[in-house]
Amino acid sequence: MSSSKKKSKKKATSAFPFKGFVVLFAGLVVLIVVILWSSLFKAYPVEGQKQMLAIDDGDTYSGFIDRLAKEDKVSFPVVLKLYQKFIIHDSMKAGVYEVHQGMSVREVMQLVSNAENAQMNRILVIEGTTFKQLIAQLKKDDLVTKEVLNLPQEQMLQALGIPFSHPEGLFAPDTYFFAKGETDKKILTDLYKRQMKALDKAWNNRASGLPYKDKYEALIMASIVEKETSLDSELNQVSGVFIRRLEQGMRLQTDPTVIYGMGDRYTGNITRTDLRTPTAYNTYTNNGLPPTPIALPSQKAIEAAMHPDNSNNVYFVATGNGGHKFTASLDEHNRAVQEYLTVIRSKN
Known part of the structure; x- marks a missing residue:
């Protein structure tokens, strides 16, 4: 075999690894393109135009x-x-x-x-949150034009044309859509009008014989009911318990009112000392309803405050598995408390 043929064969052999690398590189490029196209450049799913x-x-x-x-x-x-x-x-x-x-x-x-x-601003006001939390949320929202948020509370209510001395409970929780740049004054006014409309409707269709002096007291009760249960199915039962306590001269003894009265002192735990420390909102030390609502109640909670259940229950305690157990006597309640403690211990 001549030397020229040997060189030709050697060149052909050395070309194979290079061609393989090119094919591998090309395949890798194609794979990357496919991945990018299938992820970043894929059409976002839109219903309609x-x-x-x-x-x-x-x-x-x-x-x-x-x-x-x-x-x-x-x-x-x-x-x-x-x-x-x-x-x-x-x-x-x-x-x-x-x-x-x-x-x-x-x-x-x-x-x-x-x-x-953004075309519009979506504002989510969760039931059971407080007016303080609502104001903090609006202050952080860059799409809200600030006009009244930084005013003292009394001046803010005057600027909004609200004839109450305390803002708690007066604004309806829901999901709202406002134009980008809408003023805080317009937003709060709309939430206030919606809450008053729901309150007036429920008051006009309320059950007879309720122990409220006026619809504002019903709003206070609705806020307590809202804070005591997250289950819609229990709203009327909780309302019934507290209304019967009012009727029987019992103290409401509800923790959420104590927590509200503690203000910034509340850090997530409530103690026996807290329950015994008098504030305007401590329903363990005071008779009757607290002076104002303690949160922003939903329309469902307002309706429940106007339509309590027809049972004889005056007690309730958490079950430990979600929801509450409602009872009519102290003995039944004490047994329910022990059942709750047993469930809690079994989970630890």
């Missing part, structure tokens, strides 16, 4: 991406999270955004990182 996307205060990209992945609306969620971390850097901004058909997932992620892109 456009739809509104609501982002709440505290929502995160991680949770948003996980939800889309769980609903099979995006692929390769880890790629989306890396893109947010290294490219967007910023957090999601609360608001309501208009998403058009054909927009990519990447474009939507960029859209919700800037509050200036």
Whole structure:
């Protein structure tokens, strides 16, 4: 065999690893393109030509991406999270955004990182929160124009045209949509009018013989009921217990009123000393209702305050497994307390 043929064969042999590398590299590029296209550049799922996307205060990209992945609306969620971390850097901004058909997932992620892109402001007022928490929420909201939030409480109520000396309980909890840049005065006025409308309707259709002097006392009761149970099915039962206590001259003895009266002193635990320390809101030391509501009650809680159940129960205690056990006598109540303690011990 001649030397020229040997060289030709050697060249052909050395070319194979290079060609293999090229094929491997090309395949890797194609794979990356497919992954990017299936994640970042995939069309965001839109029903119709456009739809509104609501982002709440505290929502995160991680949770948003996980939800889309769980609903099979995006692929390769880890790629989306890396893109947010290294490219967007910023957090999601609360608001309501208009998403058009054909927009990519990447474009939507960029859209919700800037509050200036929001079309509307979504304000979520959770039942059972306090007026103080509502004000703090509005103060943090960059899409709310501030006019009255920083006024002293009395001046704020005057500016809002509200004929009460205390704001607690006067604003309806719900999910609201306001124009971007709406004033705090307009927002609070709308929430107040809605709460008064619900209160008037419930008062006009209330059960007979209730121990309230006026509808404001019913609102106070509604706030207590709201704080005592998170189950809609128990609202009328809780209302019945406290109304019967009022009728029988018993003290309400409800912890949420004590906690409200403690104000900033409350750090998550309530002690026997707290229960014995007099405040205007301590229903362990005072007879009757507290002087004002203790939270923002929902319409369901207001209705429950006007329509208590028809049982004889004057006690209730948590079951330890969700919900409460309602009883009519102290002996039954003490047994229910022991049952609750047994459940708690079994879980520790």
